[in-house]
């Protein structure tokens with residue numbers, strides 16, 4: 153799939169709507185359309201990268217921007233500010249949208265429960 157057919161690129165380009173939680177020049181955070189926890193966001197770089205297997209050292213800064221925005225999301229949580237980040241890489245690992253993203257999950261223990 154190229155970036156023209158990519159649902160996250162369409163959300164980034166505002167061609168389809170999503171609930172936007174945060175956005176800057178590099179990263180957008182949206183609410184997952186099918187939330188699996190009380191807080192379930194998707195942290196998505198605006199650059200179309202398929203997944204962590206295809207990322208290069210040129211994207212170092214982009215990764216830091218993703219971490220920074222995750223820290224902001226964490227700060228906005230009520231105490232105890234506990235959360236999980238999860239990235240599925242490859243179809244067999246559960247990736248269904250082939251534009252890199254990290255799930256940001258809070259309010260549900262995904263280690264002890266099913267996710």
Ligand code: 5GP
Pocket residue numbers: 159170171182183184185186187194239240246247248249250
């Ligand atoms: P993956 O399965 O690739 O790890 O995660 C993709 C996530 O994107 C899924 O949790 C799915 O619910 C979410 N998703 C798929 N399509 C859309 C959409 O059009 N809008 C939003 N907000 N989330 C979507």
Ligand code: ZN
Pocket residue numbers: 155158159160161162199200201250251
């Ligand atoms: Zn894309």
